[in-house]
Amino acid sequence: MTPLKQSLELGLVLCRTCGLAVSLASLGIERRCPRCRSRIEQRTPFSTEMTLAWLIAGIVFYIPANLLPVMHTSGLLGEADSTILGGILEFWRAGDWDIALLIFIASVAVPFTKFIAIGLLLLTVRKKSRWEQHQRTVLYRIVEFIGYWSMLDVIVVALTSALMQFQVLGAAEPRAGIAFFCAVVVVTMLSALSFDPRLIWDRRV
C-alpha cells in the first residue's frame, strides 16, 4: 500500500482553529491563518513536551485527590470525612451499585484512561511508530471528548456543599481533596489540548 501523501510533501498546512488548508508558501512571517488570523504551525511547537508536563502534573495531583477527603459531612449522628474511593465503597455496600459505578467511572476510570491513553500516544509519537495510526487518532478524539465528564465529582461536591447547610442538623463542606481532583481534570484536559494529533501520522524520515 502506497502511503498517503502528507501535507508537508504537498506544501500545505492546516489551521487547527478553523480547519483551513493553507499553502505553506503563502504564509508570511507572522504565520497567521488568512481566514481566522490564528497562529498556524506545521506542528505545534513543543507539543509532546507540554503534553508530558501537563500529564505528569495531572498524575501528581491525582495522588492527593484520592488520599485527601473531598467532603466533610456533619450532622446529628456525628461527622465524617469522605474520600472518593471511600464514597464509592460506601455506596456499593449500601446497595446503590449504580451510583457507585457512575462515580467510579467518572472519578477513577476516566482519569486513569486519560493518563494511559495520553501516555501511550506520547510514547508512540516519540518513536514515530506507524502502529495503528488511525486507531490512535480515534483514541485522541475520545480522550478529548471525555475529559470534562470527570468534572462530575466536582459538581456533586459543589452542589452538596451549597445545598446541605442545616447547621446542627447537617452540613457538608468541601475539603482539599476536591480541589486537587479539579486540578487533575483541568491539567489533563490541558495535556490533551497540548497534544498535536498530526504527530501521530509523522513517519520516520
Next chain:
Amino acid sequence: MSATPTPPSEEELPTPAVQNRHWIPRLVWVVPVVAAVIGISLLIRNWQNTGPRITISFLSGEGVQVGKTLVKYRDVAVGRVSAVALSADHQTVVVSADLSKDAASLLKADTQFWIVRPRIGVGSVSGLDTLLSGVYIGMKTGTAALRERHFVGLEDPPALSHGPRGRELQLHAPRAGSLAIGAPVYFRQFQVGRVIDENLLPDGSTRVTVFVDAPYDGFVKPVTRFWNASGIDVKLGADGLNVQTESLAAVLAGGLAFDDGPTEIVPVAAGILGDFTLYKNETEAMAPPDGDPHYVRMRFSQALRGLDVGAPVEFVGVNIGSVVAVDLGYEPRDKSFPVIVTAKLYPRRMGQAYEALAAQGKTESVETLAAFVGTLVNRGLRAQPRSASLLTGKLYIALDFLPASPRTAFDASIRPLELPTVNGTFQDLEASVGRLVAKVNDLPLEQIAADLHTDLTDLHETLSELHTRVLPNAVDTLSALHGTLDSVDRILDVESPLQRGLTETLSESRSTLQAVRELADYLDRHPDALLRGRRPQKIPQKPAPSSSDAKP
C-alpha cells in the same frame, strides 16, 4: 483564494529574524514541579501531624466504630479509632487509635483510657451527648516518666477525669457503708468533693479515697473528722425530734461529711496528713478518741436472751464499751453452761476519771490496770445484765458497784480480764409479770361473762316492760297533773272568787283585830272597866298602828 505569488529566488530573500521563544513552552514544566511540591509538602505535613498509634484493650468494644469513634482528652478530640480487633486469646477487644502528634506527650505508662457511654447515676448523669454522637474514648494522662503505646482500658470511667486542683485523702474504715464512687463529700452541708475510689485492703478493712476540690482542701486539717453522712439521722431527744441529713443525693447515693473535730483533743495518731479514719456517724466522729480497747470477759449463769453483739457496756451509767461476743461455755465442775460474754472497753471514755487515773499511773500498762480493776472488784464492782427496754427485751451489761454482792476472788493475771458477775434483776421482773399474768389467767372470766350476760338480759326485760307499760301510764298521769295545775292556776288568779273572798275576809279580820287592840289598850289603861264598864272619854283616842301580837 489568494493567488500564489511567484516565489522569489532564495538569494533575494532576507533571512527572517527568528525569535527564539523556547522559554514559553519550557515554562509548562513549572506545573508538574508545583504539583510535586504541593504533593510533597502535603506528604511532609501529614507525616509531621501523624502521631503515635496506640492500642487499648477493653473487655467490650460496645459502640466503638472504626474511623468514627474519637479519642478525647478534656473533651477535645486528639485521635480516632483506626482498627478494632480481638486479642489473640479472644478475651479482650484491642482498639487501635491514631493520635495526633501533640497528644503523644500525654501517653505515659499510667495514662488511663475508658469508653464514655451514657451513665445515669443517683448523684449525676454523664455522657448524655454520647446517646446521639456515639461513644468516645476518654483519656486521662498520668504522671509516670515511662512512655507507653499499649494500654489496658478501664471499664468504668475514673471519678476524676481531668485532674482538677485539690487534694486526695485516704479514709480508713472497717466498712465503707453504702458509698458509691462519685458520692459527694460535704463540709457543713456544702459539697466540696467526692469519693473517687474504694478499695478493700488485704486486712479486710476498706480504704475510701476522696478528692476535696481546691479552694476547700484548706478545711481539711489534722483535727478533721470524716464520717459517713449517708441516710437520714433521726434523733428523738429532750429537745424534740431532730432530723438531720446532708442532701437528698446523699440519702440515696451515700455521702461523706467532714468537719473540725473537738479542737482540744490532740489526735492520738495523726500519721501522715491525708490518712483519716472514717467514722460511722457524726456523733461517733465528734466523740473524743477512744484509744485502744481493753477486752474483758464475763461469765453469767443465766440465760441472756436479748443480749446482742454490740450491746452497750455501761459503767455507772456511762457507755464505755460494747459486747463483742456472746458464747456458750461449759463448766465441768458443776456441769453447767455459763454464758461467756466478751466485751471491749474503752477506758478513755471515762473522761476525767480516766485522766485522773492516768495521772496516778494506773493505766500505764495492762498490769497496773488489772490491779486497779482488782481494787474496784473488791469494792463491789460487778457486771450485771440489765434490761434496756421492756418493749424490746434488749439487754445491756452494767458495771456497777454492788457492795451487797458476795465477795469473789479476782485473778488479775487472767487475760483477758475476767470480771465477776451477778445475775440480772430482769428475770425477777419477768417472774412477777408472769405471776401477774397467772393471776389474770385465774380470774373466773367465763363465769363473770355469763353472769354479766344474765344481768344484761334482765335489764333488757326491765327496760322493755318500762317501755310498754309504765310509760303510757306516766303519760296519763302527766296529763292529769297538767289539768290539776290548770285548776290551781285558775284558783290562784286575782279575779277568782276565792281570791276575792279571801281578801275580804282578811280586811274583815284586820278591822276585827283593830277593835280587839283598842279594847286591849283600853283595858290596859282602865283595868277597872271590866268591872265598872266603860267611862265616857275626855280626849278621843287615835287608833294605834296595827299589830299582830294582839291578845285575844
